């Protein structure tokens with residue numbers, strides 16, 4: 001009996017150590033000047049996005065090796081720095097960090113930084129943006145992981161797919177968790193983007209450098225978001241559900257991108273070349289926006305599960 005018990009204990013111990021999946025581990029470096037409420041919400045959001053869009057050793061081989069190496073070298077995979085707009089928040093990391101972004105992206109050791117502006121706390125809409133930016137930047141880490149990239153994403157992928165994806169995901173998230181619709185208001189502001197540029201010269205949105213700046217500046221990535229939603233709309237015409245269409249755009253494309261150049265990944269994922277899509281996009285009008293916004297009932301869990 002005793003022997004059996006020992007064997008069982010050994011088996012249980014062995015099996016739990018085998019099934020433990022090594023995760024992409026974030027280290028939170030949160031400045032003491034951040035409001036407590038923000039910190040609580042930050043942790044909550046990070047838990048949700050990591051559960052819905054997990055990054056771990058099962059993601060792919062590249063991620064597995066990256067996690068193992070980074071966790072061995074420093075005990076975590078990626079740093080996140082967050083502060084409420086202050087001078088030189090983390091001088092030990094880099095002097096005068098500014099803005100919310102993924103930094104050092106042309107390397108294997110990027111970090112996430114979140115620069116929270118105090119004025120954003122004065123309006124409920126902008127306060128939500130201080131939260132949705134967490135979803136946005138996490139999604140960039142997800143895109144990098146799926147596509148096995150050690151380069152700045154928009155240098156080697158269409159910027160409108162990189163940023164339009166992050167922007168639309170933010171929108172779906174804020175709708176679901178805060179009952180607020182941010183994108184519609186952004187897209188309605190004509191000064192933010194130009195329907196003419198988006199539909200007639202979409203290739204300009206493939207690069208940050210060429211994205212229209214005057215009379216159609218891709219402010220808040222509004223033009224990119226419109227393009228991404230038009231792509232989802234075109235996919236739905238092929239009898240694909242909304243959830244599946246978003247899954248193709250927000251996940252499958254990035255998995256394919258890990259295997260091929262972007263035009264090939266595009267064709268393999270969406271069943272049309274990017275030029276065919278641009279041709280279809282040329283028929284869109286500003287008023288089509290209402291028809292292509294994500295439906296109100298859509299949940300991020302429906303897309304990624």
Ligand SMILES: [Zn+2]
Pocket residue numbers: 136140162163166
């Ligand atoms: Zn971004």
